[in-house]
Amino acid sequence: MAHVPDDILMAFVDGELSGEECAWLEGLLATDPVLRRRLEPFAVTRAALPIIFDQPMREAVPTRLLDVVNTAGLKPARATPPPIRTYSREPVASEKTLFEKLAEFVMPTGLRFGPAMAYAAVLAVGVGAGWLAGANSSPGEGADQFVIYERGGLTASGKLQEALNTLQTNKVLTVAGADAAFPSIKPTLSFRSMDGGYCRQYEIAGSETQRFAGYACRADGSTWRIAFHTETLGGGTAQISFNDQPKLTVPPLEAAIDRTIEGEQLTADEEAQAISNGWTAGGLNSGRN
C-alpha cells in the first residue's frame, strides 16, 4: 500500500496536482478506503467554508466602504468617483441552508466539477461521517465494493447495483457470505427526479456498527449514479439486520431528496413496472399526463 502524505491529499482536493498526479492518486483512491477517508478533512473544509462565509458575496457592499475607496486621499474639488459597480460574478443566492447548498453539488446532473470536487461534494454532505460502503471498509477478499469511483462520479456497484435494479422498496438483499458479518441492502424509496429519471434511496447495514444511507439516480444504461451517500450514526451495538429498526432519518439526505423529487414517490405498481422495464426513462410517462 502506498503512503500518500497529507499535503499531497490536500493538494489533490485543492486542484493543485497535475493531471498525471491526479490520475495516479485516483487509481489509489479507487481501491483504498483508508486513503479516501483521509481526504475528508480537506474535502470538507474546501467545500463548506466558502459557503459558510459567503454572506459578503450575497449582499451589497456598505456605502461607507464605497465612500472610503472612492474618496480617500482625493482633494474634494477633484472628486469624480467612478461608477459604482456591483459584483455580478455569482448569481445572488436565495436563503438556503448550508446542507441545501451542499446538496446542490451532488445533484445527479450536478457533477459538473472535476473529480476532486466531486469527491469534495460527496464528502462534504457526509461531513462528520464516513462515506464509502465497501462492505466492512476492509478491502480484503470477499468484500464487495458497493460504491465505486468511476471517471466522472460515484457509481453503485456490485450488490448495491443489483439491489437497486431488482428489489422492490423495503425488500432486503443480504450479501451471501460465510458469516453474519456480511451486509444487507435495502431500497427504501423510489421516485422520479426533476430531470425525469428514476432515483432510489437505499440503506446499507454493514457489519458491526456501520450503516449507510444514500440515494442514486439512473444515469444511462445500467448505471446508478450516486447522488448522496453517507455513513449514518448507526448506534454502538452490532446491528446487521433491518429488523426492528425504523427507517433511518438523515436530514441532509432527506433535504437533498426533497430538492430532487418530482411529485410523489412511486407506488408499488409503478415500481414493479420500472423494475421490469430496467428503470429506463422510456416507461416514465405512462399513466401520467
Place this chain on the structure above:
Amino acid sequence: MTEEIRTRMVEFLPRLRRFAFALTRNMDAADDLVQDTCERALAKLDQWEPGTKLESWMYRIAQNLWLDRKRSEKSRGPTMDLDEAIGLQGEDGRTVTESRLTLAAVGDGINKLPPDQQVLIAMVCVEGLSYKEAASILDVPIGTVMSRLSRARQTLYAGLAGDETIPATFSQERTYGTRS
C-alpha cells in the same frame, strides 16, 4: 491611474469583505478591517508595484492589520460576536438556527487555530487562492503553506466531527437512527 485603481478596489470589495469575515467572524469587525485596509492601500499606493496583483497586495495589508489588531486586543479579551453576524443570515427562523450552529461551530474551530493557520484557511479554503499565491503574499515557501494548511484543516475537521456539532444542528427536528 488612481481612478482605475479605485475601480479595481471597488470590484474587489466583496471578496475582501469575505476574507475579512473569515478572519474576524464578525461582519462589523470585518467591515472595519476592510475600511482600514482600503485607507492604508490608498495612502501607500506608491508602495504597490504596478506589475503585481493589486488583490494580493491588499490581502497582505488586510492580514497584517488583522494580526496587529489581534495582538493589541489580546489583553482585552476576545470580541467575537457571532450572534450579531449570524442574525443577518436569513429571515426564516430555521435557516437562522441552522446557520448559527454551523457558522458558530466552524468559527469556534477556526478561532482555536494559531493566527498564521487562520490566515491560510481564509486565503485558500475561503478565497480559493492557490498555494503559490498564498505563499507569495505571506512571503513563506510553498511547503510551509502546505504543511500549515493541512494541519489547520485536520485540526478544524477533527473538532467538527468529534464533538458532533454538525449532526446536532438537526436534532431539534429529526433524529438520526442512533441506538444504544
